[in-house]
Amino acid sequence: MPITEEVKLYGAAWSVYTRIARLALEEKRVNYGLIEIDVFAETGVPQEYLKRHPFGRIPAFEHGDFRLYETAAIVHYVDEAFPGCALLPADPKARARANQIVGILDAYAYRTLVWEIYVESVVSIREGRLADEQKIAAALPRAAVCLSELTRLSDDSEFLIGNSVTVADLYAAPIFACFTQAFEAVSLMEGCEKLNRWWQRFAIRDSMYRTQA
Numbered sequence: 001m002p003i004t005e006e007v008k009l010y011g012a013a014w015s016v017y018t019r020i021a022r023l024a025l026e027e028k029r030v031n032y033g034l035i036e037i038d039v040f041a042e043t044g045v046p047q048e049y050l051k052r053h054p055f056g057r058i059p060a061f062e063h064g065d066f067r068l069y070e071t072a073a074i075v076h077y078v079d080e081a082f083p084g085c086a087l088l089p090a091d092p093k094a095r096a097r098a099n100q101i102v103g104i105l106d107a108y109a110y111r112t113l114v115w116e117i118y119v120e121s122v123v124s125i126r127e128g129r130l131a132d133e134q135k136i137a138a139a140l141p142r143a144a145v146c147l148s149e150l151t152r153l154s155d156d157s158e159f160l161i162g163n164s165v166t167v168a169d170l171y172a173a174p175i176f177a178c179f180t181q182a183f184e185a186v187s188l189m190e191g192c193e194k195l196n197r198w199w200q201r202f203a204i205r206d207s208m209y210r211t212q213a
Helices: 016-027 071-081 092-126 133-153 167-179 184-188 193-202 206-210
Strands: 007-011 033-036 060-063 066-069
Touching: 007 016, 016 071, 016 167, 016 206, 060 071, 066 071, 071 167, 092 133, 092 167, 092 184, 133 184, 133 193, 167 193
Parallel strands: 007 033
Antiparallel strands: 007 060, 060 066
């Protein structure tokens, strides 16, 4: 498929998973258009969008006449279909570690760090409601385990795994962009020196600036 065909990403700029896909496109230097979709609209998920993603989640992807949904599938397709930096290490052990970190972020860290801490601690204020302190308190031990494991498994290098950007960074960065806004993040990140150094470096990458909500 010619790489000159138009690339479209359907999602929301505020969405962690939309941003993961956008970071992949940005790091690969792929020209694309972001089409905003409000899956939380009062009228429900737009019917037209359900043709692209029957489960009504974001993001969805289009490259010419090729359509795709699920963030992992989109990121891997972008990595393989377009030239530029490889988003997975060539070494099998490093590649497995990067995929392991993605699995941890996907299965454990996203809900804990974003929905149970960031949303309750930060978004609740914007929405003018009281935070669910019990939910936050229950999330803290799980968050500590996530951060401890991410610190242990990551390299002490420029990126989480190795000396070039990988899928591990792309998944972690949007989560940390939310989580680190929460007051609770300060104490939870104590002792996670490698993770702190990584975040300070990655947070100022051009791709992060270009994908800000």
